[in-house]
Amino acid sequence: MWEGEGSVVELGEEERWQLLRHNSLARLALSAAGEIDIFPVNYYADGETLLLRTAPGTKLLELTVNSHVAVEIDGFTDEDAWSVVVKGTARRLERQAEIDEADQTPLVPWIPTLKYIYVRITPAAITGRRFERAPEPERY
Secondary structure, three states, rough: OOOOOEEEEEEEHHHHHHHOOOOOOOEEEEEEEEEEEEEEEEEEOOOOOOOEOHHHHHHHHHHHOEEEEEEEEEEOOEEEEEEEEEEEEEEEEOOOOOOHHHHHHOOOOOOOOOOEEEEEEEEEEEEEEEEEOOOOOOOO
């Protein structure tokens, strides 16, 4: 699988979605008024979109100002590390039928807070890489 020192392998679409489906913690990056914010979020990946829950506050306000977002997840083992980045558009779910459908997913807040607002992220692009973890090569 690995070729040469410090190899990086691009992940295929199925592997990117598999990693998204089998994880649930990410960092959400968004921008409003020229400022970039990054928020830890838990999410649910249904295979086509990402769903998250939030409450009124800075994150929701920034999502309504600028719906273009990036979501990043990563992980590692002793042998390798990986990263998946989703860039897309976020939209607050407004219709009751959408909210009822979202209520049926396994998405629940990680902390005991009321997060009753659903946001769906529709990807425009998904990238992913796997990195070989190995000792640093000799410098000299």
